[in-house]
Amino acid sequence: MQFHHHGYVSGDPLIQPAAGVGINRPVELPNEVDVLIVGTGPAGMLAAAQLSQFPSVATRIVERRPARLAIGQADGIQTRTVETFQAFGFAERITAEAYRITETAFWKPDPADSSRIIRIARTQDDPADISEFPHLVVNQARVLDYFAEFMANSPTRMSPDYGFEFRSLSVSDEGEYPVTVTLVRTSGPHAGQERVVRAKYVVGADGARSKVRESIGCALAGDQANHAWGVMDVLAVTDFPDIRLKCAIQSGMGGSILLIPREGGHLFRMYVDLGEVEAQNKGAVRSTSVEEIIDKANAILHPYTLDVRNVAWHSVYEVGHRLTDRFDDVLPEQRGTRIPRVFITGDACHTHSAKAGQGMNVSMQDGFNLAWKLGHVLEGRSPESLLSTYSAERQVVAKNLIDFDKEWSTLMARKPEEFENPSELEDFYVRTAEFPAGFMTEYAPSMLVATAKHQCLAPAFTIGKRFKSAPVVRVADANRVHLGHHAKADGRWRIYVFADSAPHSADSPTERFANWITNSPDSPLAATPSGADPDAWFDVKVIYQQDHTGVDINAVPEVFKPQVGPFRLTDYEKVYATDPTEDIFELRGLNRGGLIVIVRPDQYVANILPLTATTELAAFFAPVLRPRVETRVFNE
Incomplete structure (x- = not known):
C-alpha cells in the first residue's frame, strides 16, 4: 500500500481524502446526477465502488430497502471474484472470515444397499492450480458491506440512498441529463411520495424482476425447467462425516443434495432436490415448508441423520435459465446511431440456478466491466462509443454461463442409475473447473481488445x-x-x-x-x-x-x-x-x-x-x- 505522497498520514491509510463531489457531498439525493444506480445487489455495489474512485463523477445508488441487507441469498465466492476483491483492497480480510473450499466430496448409493449413501470420491477444488486465490463461501450481505466501506472511504464519500424504489424512466434525445427517473419513497416520514431524478446514465441492478429492464423494453427469454429445489441455511447436529466439506450427494432413494459449508464454522447450506414439478401445480411446491425440506434432506442422507436446531434462511425455487438479448437501451436497429443511456446488470439480464455458484460472481463482473467505462466517458478520458462495448461483451459471457449451468444442474438432478458412466458427475466437475472459477471469460476483438497477432x-x-x-x-x-x-x-x-x-x-x-x-x-x-x-x-x-x-x-x-x-x-x-x-x-x-x-x-x-x-x-x-x-x- 502506498500513501504519504501527499503528506504524512497519521490515521487509517485506507480512508482516502475527500475530493471532487465528495467534498460537501449532499446528504439528500440530489435532483441531477451523472450516474444513478438502481439496486444495492452485488452488481450495483461493485459498480458504485468503482465509480467512487472518479472524484468528478456524481454517482448515487438507490435501494428500496430501508437499510443494508441483513442476509443474502448468494454465498459462493469464486477465485476470479477474490482476485477482484484484491483490487478493491479487502481480499485478505474477507478470506479471514470466510469458509474456504479446498476439497469436494461425492456421495452415491452404496452398491450393496442402495438405501444408504457412501463417499465414492474426493476432488481438490483447484487441482490445476488455476489461481493463487482461494475459493470462498461468505454471506452476500458481508460482501456488500465491504463494498459499502470501500466507497465510504473513497474520495467521493459515497453511500447508498436507502428507501427509494424505482418506478419508471424516460430517455430524451436532448439536454445534459437526458434520463428522467421517477422514484417513490418506501420508508420514513415521506413514504409514498414520488421523487424525480435526472441522470446522464442509469444502471439497473434491481434483480430478476427488474423494473429498469421493463422500462427499456427488454424481457428475459428462455426455459424454466419443472424441477424444484429447497435451499436452507441451518445450524444442525449430524453424524454425516463430511458436513464441513462441499459435497454433491446422490441418493438411491431419490433426490440429491448440494452441501455448502458456510463461514463461522457451524452454519451450512443445503440445496435439497424436491423433484419434478407439474407445470400447472407450481404454487404447491413453492409453499413447501422448511420442515418438509428437512425431512427430504434426512431421507437423502440415510443412514445419517440431520437434527436442525436453527434455520437462518430458506427458500424454494425452480431452475430457470433466462437471458435478455441486450444489456442496454439501444435496440438492434439503432446500433451505431445512438449511445446507450440505460444499462442492466446481474439478475436483471441473466438468471440461472444457484448450484453453479455463479450468480453473484458474474453479476459483479458485469458491474466491473461497465463502471470503469462510465467513469472514463464522464471524465472525458474516452469517447461515448466505449459504452457500447458493455452489452457486446457481457451478453456473450452470460450466454456461456447459462449453457454451463444447464448442463451442471441437469447432472445434479439426474438419478444415479441414469448415468452411463458412474463417475460422470465428478468428472464433469474436475474437467470444467476453470469455468466456475471465473477464468473462462474471453472478450472478442473490439476497440478494447486486440487481435491475437502477437x-x-x-x-x-x-x-x-x-x-x-x-x-x-x-x-x-x-x-x-x-x-x-x-x-x-x-x-x-x-x-x-x-x-x-x-x-x-x-x-x-x-x-x-x-x-x-x-x-x-x-x-x-x-x-x-x-x-x-x-x-x-x-x-x-x-x-x-x-x-x-x-x-x-x-x-x-x-x-x-x-x-x-x-x-x-x-x-x-x-x-x-x-x-x-x-x-x-x-x-x-x-x-x-x-x-x-x-x-x-x-x-x-x-x-x-x-x-x-x-x-x-x-x-x-x-x-x-x-x-x-x-x-x-x-x-x-
Whole structure:
C-alpha cells in the first residue's frame, strides 16, 4: 500500500481524502446526477465502488430497502471474484472470515444397499492450480458491506440512498441529463411520495424482476425447467462425516443434495432436490415448508441423520435459465446511431440456478466491466462509443454461463442409475473447473481488445482473458510480490513492459520504448491531463529479466519512476525483477526479446505487442482516448 505522497498520514491509510463531489457531498439525493444506480445487489455495489474512485463523477445508488441487507441469498465466492476483491483492497480480510473450499466430496448409493449413501470420491477444488486465490463461501450481505466501506472511504464519500424504489424512466434525445427517473419513497416520514431524478446514465441492478429492464423494453427469454429445489441455511447436529466439506450427494432413494459449508464454522447450506414439478401445480411446491425440506434432506442422507436446531434462511425455487438479448437501451436497429443511456446488470439480464455458484460472481463482473467505462466517458478520458462495448461483451459471457449451468444442474438432478458412466458427475466437475472459477471469460476483438497477432510473445497472457498474475521481486525493497496484486480498482490502464535481456544499453528496445512513451505526442500518456500526476491515467511498470541485485535503479528510465503528488516524490514501486525461484518469463512463456502487455482497468488483457511496435500501440489507444483535455484534477 502506498500513501504519504501527499503528506504524512497519521490515521487509517485506507480512508482516502475527500475530493471532487465528495467534498460537501449532499446528504439528500440530489435532483441531477451523472450516474444513478438502481439496486444495492452485488452488481450495483461493485459498480458504485468503482465509480467512487472518479472524484468528478456524481454517482448515487438507490435501494428500496430501508437499510443494508441483513442476509443474502448468494454465498459462493469464486477465485476470479477474490482476485477482484484484491483490487478493491479487502481480499485478505474477507478470506479471514470466510469458509474456504479446498476439497469436494461425492456421495452415491452404496452398491450393496442402495438405501444408504457412501463417499465414492474426493476432488481438490483447484487441482490445476488455476489461481493463487482461494475459493470462498461468505454471506452476500458481508460482501456488500465491504463494498459499502470501500466507497465510504473513497474520495467521493459515497453511500447508498436507502428507501427509494424505482418506478419508471424516460430517455430524451436532448439536454445534459437526458434520463428522467421517477422514484417513490418506501420508508420514513415521506413514504409514498414520488421523487424525480435526472441522470446522464442509469444502471439497473434491481434483480430478476427488474423494473429498469421493463422500462427499456427488454424481457428475459428462455426455459424454466419443472424441477424444484429447497435451499436452507441451518445450524444442525449430524453424524454425516463430511458436513464441513462441499459435497454433491446422490441418493438411491431419490433426490440429491448440494452441501455448502458456510463461514463461522457451524452454519451450512443445503440445496435439497424436491423433484419434478407439474407445470400447472407450481404454487404447491413453492409453499413447501422448511420442515418438509428437512425431512427430504434426512431421507437423502440415510443412514445419517440431520437434527436442525436453527434455520437462518430458506427458500424454494425452480431452475430457470433466462437471458435478455441486450444489456442496454439501444435496440438492434439503432446500433451505431445512438449511445446507450440505460444499462442492466446481474439478475436483471441473466438468471440461472444457484448450484453453479455463479450468480453473484458474474453479476459483479458485469458491474466491473461497465463502471470503469462510465467513469472514463464522464471524465472525458474516452469517447461515448466505449459504452457500447458493455452489452457486446457481457451478453456473450452470460450466454456461456447459462449453457454451463444447464448442463451442471441437469447432472445434479439426474438419478444415479441414469448415468452411463458412474463417475460422470465428478468428472464433469474436475474437467470444467476453470469455468466456475471465473477464468473462462474471453472478450472478442473490439476497440478494447486486440487481435491475437502477437499472442506468441506471451502465450499464457491470453488476449481477452484476465491477466494471470505471477511472482516478481520489487527492486527497490527486494520484496517478493505478485505482479497483478498491485493493480488496484482505480480506473487506470496497466502497461507492463517486460524488458529485453540488455535493457540498460542506450539503444536497447526497452530504452527506446521508454523514450517514446515519455515524449511522443502519439503516446497514450500524452492524453493525461496537464497538472495531473504522470501516472494518473496509465500505470506503467517494468519487469526486468535479471534478479533484483542485477538492476541499477538509477539506470531505470524515469517513466518507470514517476514523480507523484504535490511534493513530486519518486514512486519506486513500478520497477520489478524476476523471482529466481519462479521466473515470470518462464512461467508465462514470455519472449526474451521483450514485450508489452496492456491490461484494462477491469484486469483483462487488451493487447500484446513487441517493444518496437509503438505505431501499433498508438493505433490501439487512438479510438479509446480523447485528445488531451484540461480535465480538472483532484489531488488527495
